[in-house]
Amino acid sequence: MINSWEIVKELESNNSRLFKEDVIEKHLKEKDFQEGLAMCLDPLVTFGVKQVPESENDGDGLNWEDFKKSSNLLINRDRTGHAARDLIIDLMNLSSNEQWNNWYRRILIKDLRCGVSEKTVNNVAKRMDLKFRVPVFSCMLAHDGAKHPKKIKGDCLVEYKYDGVRVIAIVMKGKATLYSRNGKIFNNFGHIEEALSKPEYNNIVFDGEVMSDDFQALMKQVYRKSGAKTEDAYLALFDMLPLKEFNDGKSKLNSFERKQELNKLSMTFGSEIKLVDYEVINFDSEKGQDKFLKMNKDALDKGFEGLMIKPNDNYYESKRSHAWLKIKPFIEVTLKVMDIQEGTGKHEGKLGAFHVEGKDDGKFFSLSVGSGLTDEQREKYWAAKDKLIGRLIEVRADAITKSIEGEHFSLRFPRFKSFRGFEEDEKI
Numbered sequence: 001m002i003n004s005w006e007i008v009k010e011l012e013s014n015n016s017r018l019f020k021e022d023v024i025e026k027h028l029k030e031k032d033f034q035e036g037l038a039m040c041l042d043p044l045v046t047f048g049v050k051q052v053p054e055s056e057n058d059g060d061g062l063n064w065e066d067f068k069k070s071s072n073l074l075i076n077r078d079r080t081g082h083a084a085r086d087l088i089i090d091l092m093n094l095s096s097n098e099q100w101n102n103w104y105r106r107i108l109i110k111d112l113r114c115g116v117s118e119k120t121v122n123n124v125a126k127r128m129d130l131k132f133r134v135p136v137f138s139c140m141l142a143h144d145g146a147k148h149p150k151k152i153k154g155d156c157l158v159e160y161k162y163d164g165v166r167v168i169a170i171v172m173k174g175k176a177t178l179y180s181r182n183g184k185i186f187n188n189f190g191h192i193e194e195a196l197s198k199p200e201y202n203n204i205v206f207d208g209e210v211m212s213d214d215f216q217a218l219m220k221q222v223y224r225k226s227g228a229k230t231e232d233a234y235l236a237l238f239d240m241l242p243l244k245e246f247n248d249g250k251s252k253l254n255s256f257e258r259k260q261e262l263n264k265l266s267m268t269f270g271s272e273i274k275l276v277d278y279e280v281i282n283f284d285s286e287k288g289q290d291k292f293l294k295m296n297k298d299a300l301d302k303g304f305e306g307l308m309i310k311p312n313d314n315y316y317e318s319k320r321s322h323a324w325l326k327i328k329p330f331i332e333v334t335l336k337v338m339d340i341q342e343g344t345g346k347h348e349g350k351l352g353a354f355h356v357e358g359k360d361d362g363k364f365f366s367l368s369v370g371s372g373l374t375d376e377q378r379e380k381y382w383a384a385k386d387k388l389i390g391r392l393i394e395v396r397a398d399a400i401t402k403s404i405e406g407e408h409f410s411l412r413f414p415r416f417k418s419f420r421g422f423e424e425d426e427k428i
Contacts, residue, residue: 004033004064005103011114020116024124032064034132039071040107041118043137043183044247047074048175049084050187052108058097067091067104074108077173110185137183138249138318139168139207140239145309145325152283152325155312157255158295159278161326162236163305164209165222169193169235170243171201178210186210188221188228192235195272201265205246207316208237208276237262238276238308241316251316255323256280258316280312299329331397331411333360334420340385341368343378350378351385354393354416363409369395372415392420 007027011020027033039045070091073079079087088108092100106112118134125132145152167186168179176196178186189210196206212218212233221228240262241251251258259278266275279295282288299307307327314323335356343352353370373381381388397411 001030002027003099003103004030004036005098007033008102008106008112008114009098011112011116015115017120020114020120021124021127024116024121025128028121028124028128028130028132035064035068036103036107037112037116037121038132038134039068040110040112041116041121041134043110043179043185044135044170045075046110046177046185047071047084047108048077048080049074049088049108052088052105053092054105055092055095055097055100057093059092059094059100061096061099062091062094062104067095071108077175135247137179139166139181139246140316140318140324141181141320142308142324142326143320143322145327148322148325151311151322152309153311154284155256155280155282157259157278157308157310157312158281158292159238159276159308159310160295160299160302160304161306161308162209162211162276163303164211164236165218167192167208167210167235169196169206169208170246171196171198171204171206172243174199174202176201186222188224188230189233189235191231192233192272195235195270198268200268203243205241205243206235206237207239207241208235210234211236234271235273236276237266237273238278239316240265245316246318249318254313254315255310256312293332296327296329300331304329328398331400332394332417333365333397333411334358334392334394335360335365337388337391337393340381340388341370342382343370347378349382350375351382352378354388356393356395358392363400365410366403366408367410367414369393369414369416371413372396372417377416394418394420 007023010023014020070087073087074084091104095104118136122133122136165186166181167189168181169176169192170179174197176193178189178193180186192210210218210233212230218230218233221230239258241253241258245251253261262275266273279291281291281295283292295307298304306329309325309327310323314321317323335358337354338357339355341352341355342348343350351373353368355366355368357364357366359365394417395411395414396417397414399412401410401412403410
């Protein structure tokens with residue numbers, strides 16, 4: 001039987017995915033190799049240590065069962081701090097050089113360093129018809145709300161979308177571990193870990209964004225191996241659920257109920273943890289639509305990445321789900337139709353675009369708007385073009401831009417929304 005560290009060395013020898021899958025297939029039924037892969041690649045198995053030294057010694061060798069027994073002391077946090085460090089040193093001294101550096105150490109640092117992921121292993125296990133699988137880390141992800149407007153209805157939680165680093169914080173046995181959305185462990189936010197490492201948070205999953213005053217500077221610190229400066233970072237929380245439900249892939253409480261639970265728990269948070277601002281909006285009412293437009297304007301003014309819309313009665317799902325919809329902030333301006341341009345190609349003989357001008361919020365705009373119109377509207381408005389000059393239309397866009405000449409303002413990706421009145425210059 002080949003040693004597990006020799007399999008890892010073989011996997012390192014060739015970057016071909018098919019080669020790696022063939023090597024894994026030859027050895028995946030071997031118990032030690034299978035258990036080591038699971039221990040290393042399962043993101044929820046953590047050892048509570050950040051520094052694991054390489055060995056320059058060559059011990060007599062350490063069998064797998066003894067290593068597994070000792071590593072479980074770390075996993076279960078029966079050895080922490082200096083006791084954990086001393087245990088690791090003992091294991092290193094007992095192991096042979098290759099055994100430690102190419103196998104046991106890589107398990108403890110959660111990185112096999114041979115180009116093999118849980119997806120690769122699971123693909124091979126499925127092909128071999130094995131029951132064995134490495135658990136895959138999966139959190140909730142949003143769909144683009146602009147592509148699913150019919151799902152934005154009724155009572156919804158609307159949150160500002162922060163431009164930070166997505167973090168899933170999982171607390172087990174009084175110790176918090178911070179993960180990326182893909183299950184990679186973050187080690188550079190010790191003050192946030194400490195703030196969440198409380199027995200009362202055991203078996204809770206917190207979902208949020210790590211924020212800093214300078215996003216670019218924050219990104220440079222996220223994966224630094226030493227000397228990371230993240231003291232000003234804080235965790236902006238927007239969700240929570242029990243660990244079991246996170247692992248099962250779906251919450252039992254809906255969006256509004258989970259938010260209420262998070263609000264209750266927030267009384268125990270320190271300054272390192274903040275809640276994301278939100279409003280409950282009824283999208284079926286005019287008042288709700290007005291409130292949404294105000295939040296949209298605030299998102300633009302305050303520099304948020306956008307808005308998140310979460311229907312109240314939907315659930316957390318550990319996958320991309322329509323229960324979360326992300327919306328980019330948009331601008332709406334009301335401008336006067338100065339000219340109507342005929343379309344070309346398939347729009348020949350129909351409305352191609354409105355040329356609009358006017359002042360909005362102290363800025364003079366001049367631009368053409370040809371998007372956002374249905375074929376039916378193009379025919380209808382072209383037939384009534386003489387009556388539409390001077391009418392006011394509402395235009396939705398992504399951003400305000402300056403014209404090339406610099407004499408007026410324009411809009412990025414302008415889209416026709418609606419007329420604002422029935423007569424010339426009438427705004428309702």
